[in-house]
Amino acid sequence: METTRKANGNESAGAQPTVHWRAAELQPYGKLVRYPLGLSDEARTASVEALNQVLADTAVLRDLYKKHHWQVAGPTFYQLHLLFDKHHNEQRELVDQLAERVQILGGIAIAMPQDVAEKTQLERPPRGREPVPVQLSRLIEAHERILTGARVAARRATELGDDGTNDLLVSDVIRTNEMHVWFLSEHLVEQPLTHTE
Numbered sequence: 001m002e003t004t005r006k007a008n009g010n011e012s013a014g015a016q017p018t019v020h021w022r023a024a025e026l027q028p029y030g031k032l033v034r035y036p037l038g039l040s041d042e043a044r045t046a047s048v049e050a051l052n053q054v055l056a057d058t059a060v061l062r063d064l065y066k067k068h069h070w071q072v073a074g075p076t077f078y079q080l081h082l083l084f085d086k087h088h089n090e091q092r093e094l095v096d097q098l099a100e101r102v103q104i105l106g107g108i109a110i111a112m113p114q115d116v117a118e119k120t121q122l123e124r125p126p127r128g129r130e131p132v133p134v135q136l137s138r139l140i141e142a143h144e145r146i147l148t149g150a151r152v153a154a155r156r157a158t159e160l161g162d163d164g165t166n167d168l169l170v171s172d173v174i175r176t177n178e179m180h181v182w183f184l185s186e187h188l189v190e191q192p193l194t195h196t197e
Contacts, residue, residue, distance in 0.1 A: 026169060029115075032106040039105070043160035048107030050153035051165065054146060055098040056110050061092035061142045064125065068139065071129040076187065080132065087139075087180050094173055100169050122147055143177045143184075150174050164190035170183050 027033060032044055065088035072080045099109035110116055117124075122142045130138070156168040 003189070016151050027108055029108045029110070031108070034119055035104070035106050039085060040106055040160065043157070043162045044105045044107070046160055047153070047162045047165040048102050048105050048150070050156065051098055051102045051105075052107070052110045053119065053121070054153060054169070055095065055102065056116045056124050057142070057146050057149065058094050058098060058173070059110075059116045060120045060122045061146060062095055064122075064139060064142060065091060067125065069134045072132060072135065073129065074132050076132065078180060080135075080187070087183075090176055090180070094176060101165060102181050105162075111156070120141070121149075129144055133188060136187055140181055140188075143181045147160055147174060147177050147181075150177070185191055 002163070023137065031040070032048060034041070037044070065084045069081055069084035069088060072084060099111070102109040110119055121136070122145055127137055150169045150173045154166045156164040157163075
């Protein structure tokens with residue numbers, strides 16, 4: 001690869017960016033570096049594996065919210081359009097927190113869409129638009145899967161002394177997802193919009 005260039009009258013050699021770099025990975029996925037965190041390798045390994053699963057599922061849920069935000073239709077369009085976007089943003093924050101916790105523990109956070117798609121346990125929706133009840137059901141089912149996995153991971157983290165991971169899973173992931181399930185579920189209650197019996 002050429003890394004130096006001679007300047008002609010129109011360019012500055014020192015300011016010209018060098019691109020197309022490639023190198024060996026600094027740290028392969030699945031391998032941990034050891035930081036002085038006061039945690040055993042067993043605890044860090046277990047937490048990184050569990051967090052990456054929750055991360056992959058949360059990343060897919062985040063994107064599912066954005067899909068439904070764009071594609072929602074019907075009499076509750078405006079309310080759901082806004083709600084889906086709000087939940088998308090809150091899931092986006094969880095993705096960042098989960099990924100940073102993986103890195104803090106010395107792991108590598110799953111990051112690329114192709115890798116996330118391989119790892120997720122959530123059902124893939126069709127590309128097209130679905131009716132609102134189906135959209136809501138898909139979201140609720142995804143939340144339930146994440147909540148189940150997060151609870152198992154939180155208990156295991158506690159058993160291994162990883163209080164930081166437990167706190168993230170309980171205080172942020174579980175509580176946020178429970179709130180989202182409540183908001184979504186209330187939209188599936190059969191209530192007339194214009195009259196009462």
